[in-house]
Amino acid sequence: VALASFLSSAAGSSFSAESLLLTAGISQALDFVCARFTQPGDTVFVEEPSYPYSFPIFRDHGLRIVGVPLDGRGMDLEQCERLLARHRPKLLYTIPSYHNPTGQTLDLPRREQLVELSREHGFVIAADEVYQLLHHGTPPPASFGSLIDRGNVLSLGSFSKILAPGLGSAGSRPMRS
Amino acid sequence: MRRMLAQGALVSGGNFNHFTSHVVRQLMESDELAAFVTQLRASYADRAQAMDVALRKHLGGIAHWRKPAGGYFFWLELSEGADAGALEAAARAAGTGFLPGTACSSSSGTPALSAPVLCALFRARNPRGHRAPRARLRPMKPSRSSLDNPRLRLAAIAMNRNDVPQAEQLLKAHLYEAPTDVPAIRMLAEVAMRVGRDEDAKHLLERALELAPGFMPARYQLAVLLHRLNDASRALAEIKRLLAAEPRNPGYRNLAAVILSRVGEYERSSAMYADLLKEYPTNAKVWLSYGHVLKTQGRQDESIAAYRHSIARDPAFGEAYWSLANLKTFRFTDTDLAAMRACVEDPAIDEANRVHLHFALGKAHEDAGRISGLL
Numbered sequence: 001v002a003l004a005s006f007l008s009s010a011a012g013s014s015f016s017a018e019s020l021l022l023t024a025g026i027s028q029a030l031d032f033v034c035a036r037f038t039q040p041g042d043t044v045f046v047e048e049p050s051y052p053y054s055f056p057i058f059r060d061h062g063l064r065i066v067g068v069p070l071d072g073r074g075m076d077l078e079q080c081e082r083l084l085a086r087h088r089p090k091l092l093y094t095i096p097s098y099h100n101p102t103g104q105t106l107d108l109p110r111r112e113q114l115v116e117l118s119r120e121h122g123f124v125i126a127a128d129e130v131y132q133l134l135h136h137g138t139p140p141p142a143s144f145g146s147l148i149d150r151g152n153v154l155s156l157g158s159f160s161k162i163l164a165p166g167l168g169s170a171g172s173r174p175m176r177s
Numbered sequence: 178m179r180r181m182l183a184q185g186a187l188v189s190g191g192n193f194n195h196f197t198s199h200v201v202r203q204l205m206e207s208d209e210l211a212a213f214v215t216q217l218r219a220s221y222a223d224r225a226q227a228m229d230v231a232l233r234k235h236l237g238g239i240a241h242w243r244k245p246a247g248g249y250f251f252w253l254e255l256s257e258g259a260d261a262g263a264l265e266a267a268a269r270a271a272g273t274g275f276l277p278g279t280a281c282s283s284s285s286g287t288p289a290l291s292a293p294v295l296c297a298l299f300r301a302r303n304p305r306g307h308r309a310p311r312a313r314l315r316p317m318k319p320s321r322s323s324l325d326n327p328r329l330r331l332a333a334i335a336m337n338r339n340d341v342p343q344a345e346q347l348l349k350a351h352l353y354e355a356p357t358d359v360p361a362i363r364m365l366a367e368v369a370m371r372v373g374r375d376e377d378a379k380h381l382l383e384r385a386l387e388l389a390p391g392f393m394p395a396r397y398q399l400a401v402l403l404h405r406l407n408d409a410s411r412a413l414a415e416i417k418r419l420l421a422a423e424p425r426n427p428g429y430r431n432l433a434a435v436i437l438s439r440v441g442e443y444e445r446s447s448a449m450y451a452d453l454l455k456e457y458p459t460n461a462k463v464w465l466s467y468g469h470v471l472k473t474q475g476r477q478d479e480s481i482a483a484y485r486h487s488i489a490r491d492p493a494f495g496e497a498y499w500s501l502a503n504l505k506t507f508r509f510t511d512t513d514l515a516a517m518r519a520c521v522e523d524p525a526i527d528e529a530n531r532v533h534l535h536f537a538l539g540k541a542h543e544d545a546g547r548i549s550g551l552l
Binding site: 003021022023024028032035036037046048049050051052055065066067072097098099100101102103104105131133134135136137138140159 | 180181182186187198201205218221243245247249250251252280281282
């Protein structure tokens with residue numbers, strides 16, 4: 001309940017405690033997401049480039065990693081659609097705000113379009129939103145946490161970036177459907 | 178959600194992280210976490226700014242990047258021919274480092290890193306050795322001891338994000354309990370100055386100095402306030418007392434130079450700036466002020482040189498370009514024009530710099546008779 005209220009006041013939209021699950025950080029959350037939503041041999045889409053320590057987690061689960069290029073405004077969704085014609089990913093991992101390592105941010109129309117694609121193509125979006133609160137003046141677009149009702153969205157958060165490194169109490173925001 | 182909750186490990190353990198959840202919960206319930214995040218944002222914004230200035234200075238010719246609007250990371254794309262290996266060795270020798278961009282590639286064989294393959298990543302976190310330009314730092318910070326009080330710490334955070342009502346409320350509540358806490362009185366005076374209640378601020382500072390004549394931050398603030406109220410002679414008297422206590426303090430010397438130029442003592446003022454710049458040659462803002470005094474003294478060439486120093490220290494410093502444009506006989510070179518254009522096209526540049534740069538560019542075009550180029 002305390003986390004729901006912290007997230008609600010930080011994000012300006014309401015979060016219910018029932019939609020949250022506490023983990024020990026993003027890495028563990030990703031590991032569990034892979035365990036629950038994928039089988040060995042499945043495909044995961046990631047941004048190209050992306051957070052390098054996510055790759056071994058996907059490989060541990062026998063996933064095939066496919067990179068989707070960025071175009072300066074986050075993931076290039078035209079390229080993503082082109083790749084969706086050739087692959088059937090079960091999971092898409094994205095760092096939508098102040099992306100690691102490029103610093104790019106996905107704008108709101110693209111966030112909505114990506115959620116739409118997740119419904120159309122039946123994959124789960126795992127949005128790594130650890131930098132969402134760390135803007136340098138102007139807040140980023142609404143987090144994927146506020147889009148969970150629109151598609152297959154999991155929003156992963158962490159305290160490791162806003163409290164102390166290694167303190168990874170992540171609030172993951174699983175789908176309601 | 179059901180699918181996540183049905184995990185065997187969760188069914189068995191009930192929670193993945195009992196202990197940490199309780200610690201974090203207490204922090205969230207006390208509101209300290211929200212205040213801390215606000216502080217972090219300001220701190221990362223400062224570091225990113227310092228990093229951007231340092232990168233422009235050292236890598237301006239061989240790499241391209243965009244200053245990030247949040248988070249930790251700068252992503253640099255090296256120009257063709259730049260040697261990433263040599264850069265990495267040089268960075269390591271200088272006690273810093275970066276992660277080659279290729280380490281972040283998933284190498285799946287799909288279209289990847291189609292742009293220059295040589296990419297480099299710098300973490301903006303803890304860029305040791307890169308300090309924010311002094312001019313951008315706030316001149317006064319409450320002393321460490323007063324920040325031990327949680328209410329004062331929250332007040333300082335509120336002032337940092339310019340939430341004046343919140344800061345005022347916290348400070349007044351604190352002073353109700355501790356009416357002679359001099360650092361808190363000084364902070365309340367600063368709050369009053371922010372909203373233009375200068376007379377209130379003056380009384381508060383005089384009260385603080387009555388209680389503690391040796392509390393220099395209050396005296397410095399009083400000098401700033403008197404200068405603002407055009408009471409130059411009293412401001413100078415306060416500055417004199419400050420300098421008697423700490424003759425080499427750069428903040429006091431800078432304020433003295435500002436006030437001296439205001440009262441027409443240009444020679445003493447420019448000598449003071451020259452002396453300051455010998456010790457602090459990287460401060461773009463002081464170079465700018467020095468340029469202004471030299472200009473007033475009719476030392477035009479030296480004034481141009483000072484403005485150019487200022488630009489060399491902060492290549493996006495619009496006010497320095499603007500000051501050059503204001504010199505009657507000065508003409509910008511093609512290199513200047515290219516540099517200014519590159520700055521205004523940078524989406525990350527702040528509004529004040531952009532306005533000054535547009536003015537300077539307009540003046541340059543006007544001088545060259547290229548009015549149509551503006552439209």
